[in-house]
Amino acid sequence: xxxxxxxxxxxxxxxxxxxxxxxxxxxxxxxxxxxxxxxxxxxxxxxxxxxxxxxxxxxxxxxxxxxxxxxxxxxxxxxxxxxxxxxxxxxxxxxxxxxxxxxxxxxxxxxxxxxxxxxxxxxxxxxxxxxxxxxxxxxxxxxxxxxxxxxxxxxxxxxxxxxxxxxxxxxxxxxxxxxxxxxxxxxxxxxxxxxxxxxxxxxxxxxxxxxxxxxxxxxxxxxxxxxxxxxxxxxxxxxxxxxxxxxxxxxxxxxxxxxxxxxxxxxxxxxxxxxxxxxxxxxxxxxxxxxxxxxxxxxxxxxxxxxxxxxxxxxxxxxxxxxxxxxxxxxxxxxxxxxxxxxxxxxxxxxxxxxxxxxxxxxxxxxxxxxxxxxxxxxxxxxxxxxxxxxxxxxxxxxxxxxxxxxxxxxxxxxxxxxxxxxxxxxxxxxxxxxxxxxxxxxxx
Numbered sequence: 001x002x003x004x005x006x007x008x009x010x011x012x013x014x015x016x017x018x019x020x021x022x023x024x025x026x027x028x029x030x031x032x033x034x035x036x037x038x039x040x041x042x043x044x045x046x047x048x049x050x051x052x053x054x055x056x057x058x059x060x061x062x063x064x065x066x067x068x069x070x071x072x073x074x075x076x077x078x079x080x081x082x083x084x085x086x087x088x089x090x091x092x093x094x095x096x097x098x099x100x101x102x103x104x105x106x107x108x109x110x111x112x113x114x115x116x117x118x119x120x121x122x123x124x125x126x127x128x129x130x131x132x133x134x135x136x137x138x139x140x141x142x143x144x145x146x147x148x149x150x151x152x153x154x155x156x157x158x159x160x161x162x163x164x165x166x167x168x169x170x171x172x173x174x175x176x177x178x179x180x181x182x183x184x185x186x187x188x189x190x191x192x193x194x195x196x197x198x199x200x201x202x203x204x205x206x207x208x209x210x211x212x213x214x215x216x217x218x219x220x221x222x223x224x225x226x227x228x229x230x231x232x233x234x235x236x237x238x239x240x241x242x243x244x245x246x247x248x249x250x251x252x253x254x255x256x257x258x259x260x261x262x263x264x265x266x267x268x269x270x271x272x273x274x275x276x277x278x279x280x281x282x283x284x285x286x287x288x289x290x291x292x293x294x295x296x297x298x299x300x301x302x303x304x305x306x307x308x309x310x311x312x313x314x315x316x317x318x319x320x321x322x323x324x325x326x327x328x329x330x331x332x333x334x335x336x337x338x339x340x341x342x343x344x345x346x347x348x349x350x351x352x353x354x355x356x357x358x359x360x361x362x363x364x365x366x367x368x369x370x371x372x373x374x375x376x377x378x379x380x381x382x383x384x385x386x387x388x389x390x391x392x393x394x395x396x397x398x399x400x401x402x403x404x405x406x407x408x409x410x411x412x413x414x415x416x417x418x419x420x421x422x423x424x425x426x427x428x429x430x431x432x433x434x435x436x437x438x439x440x441x442x443x444x445x
Contacts, residue, residue: 001161001164002167002217002220003065003167003216003217003221003225004220004221004224006020010067010068016056017048017052017053017056017067018049020049020069020167021046021049021067021069021114024167025114028040028115028165032142033163034134035134035159036117036159036163036165037160038074038084038117038118039074039115041114042114045114045115048067048112048113052066052067052110052112053067062110064109065109065110065111065224065228065234067110067112068110068168069111069112069167070106070111070166070167071113071114071116071117071170072170073116073119073154073157074086074116074117074118074119074156075119075172076100076103076170076203076212077099077201077202078096078099078100078116079097079099080095081116083201086133087132087319088132088319089312089316098201099201100198101198102170102202103170105229105231106225106229114165114166117155117157117159118134119152119153119155119156120152120177120321120324122205122305122328125327126153126175126177126180126389126391127149127152127155127373127378127384128154128155128158128180129149129152129375129378129384130155132321135149136149136158137375138150138151138185139185140184140186140371140416146376147374147375148372148373149372149373149374149375149378149387149391150181150372151180151181151185153177153181154172154178155181157170157171157215158171158181158185159185161216161217162186168225169215170213170214171213172213173211173395175209176368176391178215179395179407179421180368180391180392182419183367183409183418183419184368184371187217187409188216188217188218188222188406188407188408188440189214189406190213190222190226190405190433191395192211192212192404193404193429194210196404196427204304206300207304208300208301209400209402213226214226214229218440219237219440220236222433223235223437224236226430227430236437237430237433238434238437239438239441240431240438242277242438242439243277243278245278245438245439246359247273247279247361248280248282248283248357248362248363248364249270249280249282249363249365250288251283255365255366259370261416261418262366262370262418263366265411265418266365266366266418266420269410269442270364272442272443273364273442273443281360283360287349287352287353291349293346297330298334298338299342300343301331302327302328302331303339305327306328306334307331313325313328322381323384323385326381346400349401350401350402350426353401354426357425361424362424362435363421363422364420365421366394367395367419368392368419369390369393369394370390370391371417372416394421398421398423401423401426403423404424404429405421405422405424405432406432406433407419407422408436408439408440408444409444410444422435422436422439
């Protein structure tokens with residue numbers, strides 16, 4: 001189900017767009033498909049697949065990815081559809097007049113939109129649970145005691161890839177919302193530099209931190225999607241040689257209380273990279289040890305999220321997921337002076353970290369400190385708060401520093417999912433993708 005494989009098979013006549021689509025629709029027609037998708041555009045997708053097949057049979061020129069299926073997080077505007085952001089509060093909203101820019105670019109490249117995927121309401125959790133539309137589940141131990149979370153907020157998008165419901169998907173990442181689902185579902189997820197993608201037509205959570213990003217079966221899939229979403233033609237990256245790479249591990253609080261499976265999987269991946277010739281150093285980022293910026297109850301994200309939802313929350317609080325409403329309340333009493341001070345502190349921290357990490361090609365760290373939490377015990381707001389904070393502890397750092405970061409599976413087949421994160425330098429997204437393509441061949445089980 002990789003993008004390059006399907007594109008090649010379509011071009012060579014080994015399959016058709018309709019056959020590819022029907023395989024995806026069959027996978028969606030399941031309990032977990034119904035958890036992963038809010039709406040499925042089966043009729044429109046079939047019509048598009050048939051149009052592509054007819055044009056290909058006639059020898060007509062087609063976009064490079066014509067007929068490849070795409071699922072879209074319920075946060076992005078699609079012309080003629082309501083963008084609900086995983087909520088019931090927006091059921092009565094007007095349909096979007098046009099595609100948002102990233103969807104329009106993917107559609108122009110030929111992708112066939114198969115449906116809108118489930119998510120945490122308004123993208124405000126690292127767990128991916130949704131009381132309105134059901135809880136997408138990680139493929140790992142799915143049938144044991146009710147299953148485990150798929151990660152959030154882009155939970156349905158990640159499951160659509162892991163379960164073969166779509167070849168490509170897009171999500172968003174404010175504190176880890178592409179990477180937490182990616183690691184918990186055993187796929188690859190990318191958080192780009194915040195300003196790399198246009199943000200129009202995407203329901204916001206925090207305008208200072210939000211970043212649209214792709215998830216896929218491989219770094220190659222993410223590189224193709226990233227290029228298109230940023231305005232390119234959809235090129236992948238030549239893998240950067242691992243031998244000689246300068247990689248740094250920021251030891252400290254990011255490594256506190258790792259689940260045993262995570263610690264073992266991460267260290268095994270580091271050992272494989274070292275054996276392949278990478279120069280790996282342990283470093284200490286003292287300013288981060290002092291601040292520990294991830295998951296602060298009072299933050300830039302909480303201030304901006306409350307500002308976006310203030311009026312709607314006051315008028316329609318009963319329609320919100322109670323957990324999300326409680327999280328939004330956290331930004332209600334942040335003073336303007338404090339908000340400005342937090343931005344200044346963030347800028348200073350970014351500059352200090354860049355000064356220390358400049359000699360290195362990328363930073364290495366575990367994507368999440370834990371394996372996917374079980375769903376059943378997460379039955380109170382307090383339990384949800386605690387679990388989400390832990391899941392996003394490591395991922396949120398990349399958003400705070402606004403550095404592109406990709407997570408690659410580094411566990412063996414059948415084991416608990418573990419992700420290896422590579423954090424690059426701001427605005428050097430394509431270099432990070434080339435490095436990740438080389439690393440993937442070494443660490444992926």
